[in-house]
Amino acid sequence: MLKVQEILRVKGDALYTASPDMPIRQAVDTMATHDIGSLVIMEFGQLAGMVTFREIIRHMQRCECMIGPDNTIRSIMDDAPVSVSPNTDIDEVRRLMLQRHARYLPVMDGPTLLGVISFYDVARAVVDAQEFENNMLKAYIRDWPTDTAAQG
Structure with missing residues (x-):
């Protein structure tokens, strides 16, 4: 059965992170x-949350404004994202993504961030x-194989 680690192997190792105090404009x-x-939002070497375009769009709609320089990721991030391990089965990943409406999942090996898989990757x-x-x-x-001797 297909595992998360196989998706990461094919996807490559590019990984983009930010701190909770990064301005939203810089994240965009x-x-x-x-x-x-x-x-992926990391703080003190630990997973602190996730920010996606979904949170950014919700913030813009809620504020009815453009993104100001004083707004930080901390104010809009999902601070309890669902994560998976490298050994998580792909069927479980699909179930989690659908159940939680998550387009992106961090892949964690204990406290270590290994990557992010997207709905597209899956x-x-x-x-x-x-x-x-x-x-x-x-x-x-x-x-x-054809067994002509048995037919003869």
């Missing part, structure tokens, strides 16, 4: 520059696994 700039939808991994399985089945069927 980081996310836009790197074309990412979330930042969908791509599932499609790739299904394509591999289909190709293997087609190859097996094509190479099906």
Whole structure:
């Protein structure tokens, strides 16, 4: 069965974090520059939360304003994000994402942040696994042994 660690291996090791005291404007700039939808919030080497474009958009709608220089991530971040371990099964990840409406999950090995997986990463991994399985089945069927001696 497919595990989170396999998704991280394919995805690569680029990881973007921020502190809770980072201005929201700087977080938006980081996310836009790197074309990412979330930042893991770390404080004192520990997972403190997550911020995604969802929290930023909610903040903008609530304030009916643009993002000011005094607003920090701490004021909008999800301070209790669901996380998974590298050994979490992909079916459990999909269930968690759907149940919690989470598009991004931090991957933690104890207190150590290993990466973030997105809904897109999970969908791509599932499609790739299904394509591999289909190709293997087609190859097996094509190479099906024929026993002409038994028929004769």
